[in-house]
Amino acid sequence: MTGSKAHGFLRFVWSRRAAPGPRSWRIGHPAALAFAIMTSMSIAHHCHAQALGPAQTGRALAESLCTACHRIGAYDRDSSRMPPDFGAVAAMPSMTETSLRVFLRTPHGEMPRYQFSTSEMDDLIAYLQSLR
Structure with a gap:
């Protein structure tokens, strides 16, 4: 293998712009773009999974x-x-986060x-709101 293929699909090329100034990154291979997209999707999925935690904890509390x-189903x-x-209760339009806290x-x-x-209040409210 020669040239850019020899460095693998995650090869990033450090390049200078024509005019003097800051350096920039260029992706050296289309597969690197796919890798970046898959990584960002994985991070987004992980964040979404963490958001489900309070509702599950709230259900256990309920x-x-x-x-x-x-x-409580x-x-x-x-x-x-x-x-x-x-x-x-969750279907009532008046049951906002604030009204649930007061109640x-x-x-x-x-x-x-x-x-x-x-944290228990937050979890219970998250569970109630997940029932909408």
């Missing part, structure tokens, strides 16, 4: 604290049921007064 009174949407299903900090009838940490 399963441990709320299932004695609420149905995504397809449980009976708003006439008391207390309402989590799916029905969870305020005593309501027979609902136990839980003292959620900030």
Whole structure:
């Protein structure tokens, strides 16, 4: 192999512009572009997977604290049921992140007064919002 093929598909060429100034990178092979795209897609997928974590943690919290009174599944949407299903709560237009925070900090009838940490509150709200 000779020339650019000898250096492999990740060969980057350091080049100077015609006028004096900063150097720039040029991709030496089309496969390097494919590699860069695949790497960025992998990073985006990893970030998306991390975003799912709070909702999964919130579901686990709901399963441990709320299932004695609420149905917490995504397809449980009976708003006439008391207390309402989590799916029905999530479907209410008035249930924004702020209103959920206020609601969870305020005593309501027979609902136990839980003292959620900030991260527990964030996780529970993420789970409720994932049911929309």
